[in-house]
Amino acid sequence: MLNADPMPTHVHTWEKPPGNWLKCNVDGVIFMTEGKFGIGICFRDSSGSFVQAHTMTFPFEVIVAECEATAMKHALALALSNGFERVLFESDCQQVVNALRNDYLYANELGTLLSTCSSLLISNVNYNVAYVRRQTNRVAHNLVRASLFQSNSNVHHYFPPSCISSIILNEMQ
Numbered sequence: 001m002l003n004a005d006p007m008p009t010h011v012h013t014w015e016k017p018p019g020n021w022l023k024c025n026v027d028g029v030i031f032m033t034e035g036k037f038g039i040g041i042c043f044r045d046s047s048g049s050f051v052q053a054h055t056m057t058f059p060f061e062v063i064v065a066e067c068e069a070t071a072m073k074h075a076l077a078l079a080l081s082n083g084f085e086r087v088l089f090e091s092d093c094q095q096v097v098n099a100l101r102n103d104y105l106y107a108n109e110l111g112t113l114l115s116t117c118s119s120l121l122i123s124n125v126n127y128n129v130a131y132v133r134r135q136t137n138r139v140a141h142n143l144v145r146a147s148l149f150q151s152n153s154n155v156h157h158y159f160p161p162s163c164i165s166s167i168i169l170n171e172m173q
Contacts, residue, residue: 012136013136014137016046017044017088021086021087022044022079023087025041026040026068026074026137027039027092027143027144028040028144030067031057032061038055039055039144040055040071040139040140043084050159050160050168053155053156054075057148057150057153069093069110071140073113076127079127080123087128090131090132091129091131143164
């Protein structure tokens with residue numbers, strides 16, 4: 001079971017993480033007519049400033065929870081590979097967050113993804129997962145929508161992509 005969140009789990013506006021923490025918003029979207037799905041991941045620091053963003057698309061269809069769990073899995077792996085020590089991960093998929101927080105088991109592809117996420121979470125005691133409403137997760141949602149127009153994964157360092165820059169500026173105030 002995960003540590004208790006230092007942040008509320010049902011906020012309506014994006015909130016900065018505590019000092020010395022990063023916040024990572026993740027989202028996934030299924031593009032039915034294109035037969036693929038995409039993920040968006042954005043890390044921000046305790047001042048609300050942009051740290052990194054990642055988008056990826058995958059050329060096959062999945063169910064919504066698998067799409068969202070894939071986004072979480074990639075976000076956790078990125079945090080670990082970048083050496084981020086204190087991260088609050090936020091998702092607007094309550095099923096995935098509840099499964100990770102309560103060690104729910106699924107005997108399918110979703111279960112495999114959640115098991116990988118749980119292993120990554122266990123590897124750092126300062127990683128926490130919280131559910132947020134979609135309006136709180138706008139940056140990740142806009143990133144994943146933009147991924148539809150990309151042929152492969154994109155990584156953004158230092159400067160946010162144009163699809164999220166105005167949202168980040170507004171949320172920093």
